[in-house]
Amino acid sequence: MENFVVSARKYRPQNFNTVVGQQHITTTLKNAIRNQQLAHAFLFCGPRGVGKTTCARILAKTINCTNPTSEGEACNTCSSCVSFDAGTSMNIHELDAASNNSVDDIRALVEQVRFAPQAGKYKVYIVDEVHMLSSSAFNAFLKTLEEPPPFAIFILATTEKHKILPTILSRCQIFDFKRITNNDTVEHLQEIATKEHINAEKAALQVIAQKSEGCMRDSLSILDKIVSFTNGTVTYQNTLEHLNILDEDYFFQLLDCMQQQDMAGAMLLYDQINRKGFEGDLVLNGFAEFIRNLLVCKDAKSASLLEVVEGMQQKYEQVAAHTSLSYLVSALNILNDTEVNYKMARNKRLHVELALIKLSFLQQAIELSQDKSGVSKKKRVDGPIAFRARPIQSLVPPVPTNTASTAGNAKISSGTEASATSQQSAQINQAPSAKLYVEQTAPAVTPPPGTLKTGPKKSLLEALKEKAGAAYEIEEVKEAKPLTEETLRSFWESYIKQLEQQLKHSAVGTFKIASLEIDNDIHFTVRVSAVTAQKFIESEKLVLLEQLHAQFNNRAINFTILVEEGEKEDVPLHMRLNSKQRFERIAEQYPLVKELRDRLRLEIDY
Structure with a gap:
């Protein structure tokens, strides 16, 4: 029985042209090799499984090739390329920084850098997962990374660029790898399936590409599992079953029930999904992604963002054309809130069913809010708004009627001259001579209820006394007595x-x-x-x-x-000793106490 090699290793790219989805990286590296403008340190960063380590190995192989092609690729026939493919090259050293992250490991690496290569032009050091190095190891690596020998090249690879010291970043040429698109992944999987004589449907490969989320290594591992599961035939249905993915037909049926406000149908359909073993969070996440795809199809400009299997685009466009935009946005908002609060819910099933009930009556709520003749949920902001006005009573007290005989031409001057009638003002202005104002005290008149009292303001103390009455008492601060x-x-x-x-x-x-x-x-x-x-x-x-x-x-x-100095006081012993001295005295008199402390390993709190 021959040894099985997984597809991720078997079909690992051997030159730059076979690297999938990283043309911006491979083109730059080939031009640098062709123009002999190689840097002494590279940093490859990006998500997992996108080709960082692969590109590092291809670069190390290509720069030591004795007969490179005109495009900057390795020939794969010279002794250097053959030894590299066989894994026996002495010019390429790989270090896993996840398990060799100490200062001693980096010092051992630095000691090797001093020796020139026995064959070839460069010694290449590939440090994978470099972000796992400790701070001390980074500092020990700085000087060598900044000024290495002319024959040494360092290639650092990491998935977490933010964990690397800025002093390391400034010494490297940084290459950011991107996630591989679904189309590139599907094409690569189709090529491998053809070479392996695997009968694979394109829809199934698209599902695998979506599940891998831009990671080529994950997509190849999924393909190997499904091939083993289906005995060489990869179909859309068995791929959904193996990856535990809910079929999109269920989401179309759910949306149809909700559009018709068939709450019972939606609840029964969710029960059927639940019996198949799908958890509520998977249903919420899948349905939210389904609504998002419908929302994308509403506009022709964003239709390119639709990521579904082949043959489903037309169905999405037809359903999106008959679904209102307001319904899709509101439904997506409800699903998002439900998914966020799913972990905190005790009854998970009831939590999902409540969201389905809301979505079933969402269309009715939208129609009510848009119906101007019926109930409206919007706040009215246009047009006059009726409100109840309350009259404000006058602050001026009423003028009392004085029937007593007074001086004929005497005029009463009071604090309310500003509110006198215009006729009195005219009489005053006509007299050219000086006028005598006789101030008379008007009889006290009780103002009607509801009017404000005017007059001299009361102090705060008087107001408090009047409000509290006899219960309010003021206690004066007593004067301090002399100390004699x-x-x-x-x-x-x-x-x-x-x-x-x-x-x-x-x-x-x-x-x-x-x-x-x-x-x-x-x-x-x-x-x-x-x-x-x-x-x-x-x-x-x-x-x-x-x-x-x-x-x-x-x-x-x-x-x-x-304490006055006098005769020496005979202070008791227990008052002269501190806590530690007391314990030592007790242990001296009773050795068993010390033995008990030592055996139980007690710590005495002095």
Whole structure:
């Protein structure tokens, strides 16, 4: 039984002319070889399976060929080309940076670069997946990559260009490989099927090209699987079955049910699809792509973007002609939202069915929104809009009627002269002599309800008092009491009595023997003779300060506790040692405690 070689390796291109879909790369490289303008470092970047490593090998083979053709291709007959095809060439070194990404690996590579080739003109180093190198390895590679020997050429290949250091990018000629189009993929698959004597339908090859998404290696692997699955016959139906792709006829039937507002038919059709093992996200994704293709067919300019199997274009164009543009856009929006929220839904089937229900009644909603005589969902913005007006009451209080006898020619001057009648203004202007204005106090008139009160403004304090009434009280800030020895000693004794009531006898004795010394108006010093006395007072400091502030109405008062030098105090041992010293003392007295810590590997929190 002979060894089987997959199509991706068996039909790997051996010269630039056989590279599929990368003419812009191959033409540039052939011209550089023909004109002897080769760079010392190349960077091939692009998606997977588009020919990066293949082009690197062809370039390495061609520049060492002793009899290149006029087009810049290798002859495939010289000793260099034969040894390259057999895999025994000593001038081509390939390094997988995914598994050799350390500094030592790069240093070993740099050490090899120093030696000139034994045969041929160039030593070519192909570093695949170069983005996997560590930062240290990149830095170790910089100097050699910038100024290599004249016989060394580096070809770096990567699928993630953004992960490469800018200092590496600036030292290389960058070639961006693009995804292979579906037409080029189908032609290449058809050529291989002919050579292998495989009966393959063009529609099936188009489905394989769409599934591979521009990756030639993936399309060849899919072809090998389907050939093994179907025993040498590749048809449209068995390709759909093997690739788990939903037939487009189901989508046409779904759209027909929705156009006729047949919700039951759409639900039954989805149940049939679900029973075949297709998940809801596949249905949503496929139906959204189907709507997108219909949307593309609506305009002749964008019809070239339609990517369907051969023979389906006409059907798409016919259905798109009878479907409104508004329906397609709205349906695509609903499907997109449903697909985004699909992962968060608990009941996946109900989530998809709800989208189908919306799409079933979408046509009715669009017709209602476009019917001007019926219900309209649009907001009315043209024409007059009726609204209810509310009259604003006048700010001027009514003028009171005065029946009392007053001076005949006396005129009443008030703050409302601006609102006097035009007749009074004329009388004033006719008199050339000076006029005497007698101000009279008008009787208090209660304004009718609803009018605003005018007069002198009230202060904020008066307004608050009037609003709150008796419940509003203002408490003035109390003046701070002076801190003197008498008042401080009186407070200190009262606090000692509190301690006695709380049965804190040790603290009582400490407070009694403590001496007080006032430093300034807000600070005093408490002097004690022992450290233990200092700790007793510090334990009461918070409560003591709170009562001090309340007693003297001054929150700035504070005090310091000092220990006077005197006779050496016999402080208990447990108060002199810290946590670590206490544990060491216990471990010294009880060795089992230390043994327990060592056996359990405990960490003591000192």
